[in-house]
Amino acid sequence: MTPGEPLIRWDWIASHAGEISLRIGEHLELTVIAVVVGLVIAFGLAFVALRLPALSAPITGTAGILYTIPSLALFAFLVPHTGLSVLTAEIGLVSYTLLILIRNIISGIRGVPSDVRDAALGMGYTPQQILWRIELPLALAVIFAGIRVATITTIGLVTVTALIGQGGLGYFILLGIQLFFSTPLLVGALGSITFAVVADGALVLVQRALTPWTRLR
Amino acid sequence: MAESRGATVEFRSVTKRYGDTIAVDRLSFTVPAGRICVLVGPSGCGKTTSLRMVNRLIEPTSGEILIDGQNVLAEDPTQLRRRIGYVIQQTGLFPHQTVADNIATVPRLLGWPKERIQLRVDELMKLIGLDPGRMRRRYPAQLSGGERQRVGVARAMAAEPPLMLMDEPFAAVDPIVRERLQNEFLRLQRAQGITVIFVTHDIDEAIKLGDRVAVMRLGHLVQYAPPGELLARPADDFVAKFVGSDRGLKRLSLLTVGGVELAPLDRAKLDGAPVLSPSMSLRDALAVMLSSEAQEATVMEGDRYLGALTLQQIGRMLRVDEPA
Amino acid sequence: MTIFGDVARWFADPAHWQGSHGIPVRVLEHLELSGLAVAIALVIAVPVALYLGHTGRGGFIAINLANIGRALPSLALIGLGLAIAIPLGLGLGFWPTMFALVPLAIPPIMTNTFVAIREVDRDVVDAARGMGLKESEILGTIEIPLGLPLMLGGIGTAAVNVVATATLGAIVAGGALGRFIVDGLALQEYDQLVAGALLVALLAILTEVAFAALARASAPPGMTVSP
Numbered sequence: 001m002t003p004g005e006p007l008i009r010w011d012w013i014a015s016h017a018g019e020i021s022l023r024i025g026e027h028l029e030l031t032v033i034a035v036v037v038g039l040v041i042a043f044g045l046a047f048v049a050l051r052l053p054a055l056s057a058p059i060t061g062t063a064g065i066l067y068t069i070p071s072l073a074l075f076a077f078l079v080p081h082t083g084l085s086v087l088t089a090e091i092g093l094v095s096y097t098l099l100i101l102i103r104n105i106i107s108g109i110r111g112v113p114s115d116v117r118d119a120a121l122g123m124g125y126t127p128q129q130i131l132w133r134i135e136l137p138l139a140l141a142v143i144f145a146g147i148r149v150a151t152i153t154t155i156g157l158v159t160v161t162a163l164i165g166q167g168g169l170g171y172f173i174l175l176g177i178q179l180f181f182s183t184p185l186l187v188g189a190l191g192s193i194t195f196a197v198v199a200d201g202a203l204v205l206v207q208r209a210l211t212p213w214t215r216l217r
Numbered sequence: 218m219a220e221s222r223g224a225t226v227e228f229r230s231v232t233k234r235y236g237d238t239i240a241v242d243r244l245s246f247t248v249p250a251g252r253i254c255v256l257v258g259p260s261g262c263g264k265t266t267s268l269r270m271v272n273r274l275i276e277p278t279s280g281e282i283l284i285d286g287q288n289v290l291a292e293d294p295t296q297l298r299r300r301i302g303y304v305i306q307q308t309g310l311f312p313h314q315t316v317a318d319n320i321a322t323v324p325r326l327l328g329w330p331k332e333r334i335q336l337r338v339d340e341l342m343k344l345i346g347l348d349p350g351r352m353r354r355r356y357p358a359q360l361s362g363g364e365r366q367r368v369g370v371a372r373a374m375a376a377e378p379p380l381m382l383m384d385e386p387f388a389a390v391d392p393i394v395r396e397r398l399q400n401e402f403l404r405l406q407r408a409q410g411i412t413v414i415f416v417t418h419d420i421d422e423a424i425k426l427g428d429r430v431a432v433m434r435l436g437h438l439v440q441y442a443p444p445g446e447l448l449a450r451p452a453d454d455f456v457a458k459f460v461g462s463d464r465g466l467k468r469l470s471l472l473t474v475g476g477v478e479l480a481p482l483d484r485a486k487l488d489g490a491p492v493l494s495p496s497m498s499l500r501d502a503l504a505v506m507l508s509s510e511a512q513e514a515t516v517m518e519g520d521r522y523l524g525a526l527t528l529q530q531i532g533r534m535l536r537v538d539e540p541a
Numbered sequence: 542m543t544i545f546g547d548v549a550r551w552f553a554d555p556a557h558w559q560g561s562h563g564i565p566v567r568v569l570e571h572l573e574l575s576g577l578a579v580a581i582a583l584v585i586a587v588p589v590a591l592y593l594g595h596t597g598r599g600g601f602i603a604i605n606l607a608n609i610g611r612a613l614p615s616l617a618l619i620g621l622g623l624a625i626a627i628p629l630g631l632g633l634g635f636w637p638t639m640f641a642l643v644p645l646a647i648p649p650i651m652t653n654t655f656v657a658i659r660e661v662d663r664d665v666v667d668a669a670r671g672m673g674l675k676e677s678e679i680l681g682t683i684e685i686p687l688g689l690p691l692m693l694g695g696i697g698t699a700a701v702n703v704v705a706t707a708t709l710g711a712i713v714a715g716g717a718l719g720r721f722i723v724d725g726l727a728l729q730e731y732d733q734l735v736a737g738a739l740l741v742a743l744l745a746i747l748t749e750v751a752f753a754a755l756a757r758a759s760a761p762p763g764m765t766v767s768p
Contacts, residue, residue: 070705076738119309124299189617196612
């Protein structure tokens with residue numbers, strides 16, 4: 001951005017290789033924790049919503065509001081309580097995964113054909129067995145679609161946590177903005193995008209391995 | 218071995234009410250062991266509700282259902298269902314499980330040892346005409362409609378239940394496949410001696426498969442009789458209309474040439490007359506005689522003359538009683 | 542000690558409601574930034590999406606654009622905006638933020654508009670064509686009115702994203718409501734920080750609610766709105 005400066009200075013990248021890999025690790029960690037914790041909470045809430053339909057609207061409504069609140073604002077609400085910490089970052093990141101995950105878990109399970117459920121019940125499956133052996137496996141494709149979107153979104157949002165002292169690759173983006181220096185900016189931006197694409201591809205492979213019946217003929 | 222397998226099922230004044238509507242009203246009848254009982258009637262007559270009360274997918278409001286003298290309401294529903302085969306129109310096959318895993322469903326629930334399950338799966342697949350080596354690992358989506366229905370039937374029979382409940386199992390396949398599935402099913406049922414309660418809206422299917430046919434209307438049992446009697450003596454106008462104005466012809470398909478008191482042979486007319494066997498249905502006999510423009514046919518068993526069958530005799534069988 | 546009391550006092554202070562750093566000015570800046578960004582995105586995305594949707598071409602691109610859009614980190618977009626604005630001599634603040642917001646708004650508008658047009662019952666379109674309507678008339682009298690709720694849904698998503706990301710403009714010296722948050726963080730003034738967050742959250746939720754209502758109201762009579 002400074003005139004005369006090349007877009008990418010490879011020597012800067014070479015001399016910061018250690019820090020870059022450290023930040024990649026941080027980005028991965030923030031993302032995985034957020035999605036895993038988000039999944040656990042989302043499953044709990046989705047089961048509640050499925051069991052008690054009256055609570056379905058309040059649960060998805062609350063998740064919707066959390067999703068609508070801009071990320072920076074959500075982090076700002078938390079900072080006075082939890083400081084510039086990993087916890088603040090994770091609470092925010094987890095909140096953003098909930099809407100997508102809850103919605104997909106519910107619609108995945110509701111989408112199980114009623115004849116399949118009827119047959120399972122008629123052959124003597126208990127409600128627990130129907131949930132674990134029939135509904136969840138069959139909802140897996142839809143749930144995975146939710147996990148993919150949640151993961152990609154989280155990877156992007158992790159960069160914003162640079163503003164509260166975390167950030168993974170977002171740290172380099174912020175550094176680039178503050179120093180008017182394009183090399184770290186591009187490292188952060190392209191790194192984050194690459195990460196999202198790779199993670200999405202990996203999730204697709206995992207899903208295919210887990211749901212062999214969805215790709216017949 | 219076959220005779221002792223099936224269970225006796227008795228409905229005793231079974232009623233199901235939803236608020237003010239009565240879906241099933243004081244239904245009472247008994248299905249003898251090893252027989253097929255078909256519940257038939259227009260949609261909304263309560264036939265499926267009645268079926269689903271047997272394995273307690275629906276709980277009766279009052280009355281009781283006894284299987285071999287035991288009240289189903291006294292049993293744990295889950296345990297009860299594992300003893301009763303269940304087949305539905307949309308098959309309800311588990312899309313995420315292979316054919317073998319689908320068939321093994323109830324034996325696995327019952328905790329059979331692995332080897333026994335595998336033997337049983339292979340046995341059943343051969344019984345329904347699917348090559349286990351080739352088809353075992355297929356998923357339901359890779360099967361034709363007819364194959365899926367066969368797997369559904371095999372799955373229901375896997376744990377050797379004394380009773381099977383079947384809800385329009387063949388309604389979703391095309392007529393040619395349906396006919397084949399019906400014949401296969403009849404053969405299987407006769408061989409295994411299982412008691413079957415079968416729901417259909419198709420009167421022809423009811424007549425073809427049923428040892429007893431229960432005609433239902435608006436939650437009531439209108440008539441419960443063997444198919445021949447149903448066609449010969451419909452209980453009222455509704456049954457007469459429901460079985461169709463061609464019920465005489467339908468009845469002919471239930472009667473055999475051998476069951477008719479044959480006329481003595483007139484050697485003079487023997488030449489050129491069509492030859493029938495005593496096991497032929499009267500309907501087929503009629504077709505043969507009409508197409509060869511004969512008034513009279515010769516009935517032979519092997520090379521022995523049994524007598525003659527005339528069109529007049531068949532005509533007399535057609536004139537079934539009008540409803541009382 | 543309680544943050545709620547501090548925030549309430551911050552809002553009660555008349556000084557925070559006046560002048561070029563006051564709440565009303567910051568809200569207007571936020572609306573101006575967001576409104577212009579969505580307007581530019583509409584001008585770019587809608588004609589393309591209408592063409593693609595009507596002709597049925599380019600569906601793959603239109604659909605996947607939404608996924609690509611999600612993978613773009615918003616902070617990186619701000620950096621990108623800076624990289625574009627500085628060489629053009631447009632300075633800090635407004636324009637770098639604008640360059641970040643427009644690409645953010647295009648994917649949801651594009652994808653939803655495309656899908657909205659494609660999802661109109663092909664039999665209805667076929668019947669219209671059979672009765673002699675011109676292609677432009679089919680688009681104007683059939684496809685757009687029937688697809689409008691879904692189109693507005695996409696515009697709503699874009700608007701909410703834009704309102705959220707406009708907050709980040711403060712880190713490139715922009716105005717708008719993000720100023721309170723970024724300054725609050727830098728100065729560790731938690732009353733200002735939380736007050737800013739409240740304002741931004743409120744604006745985002747109002748945007749969401751407004752567009753949801755608009756989408757519902759735009760459904761032609763005789764059609765129920767798809768959620």
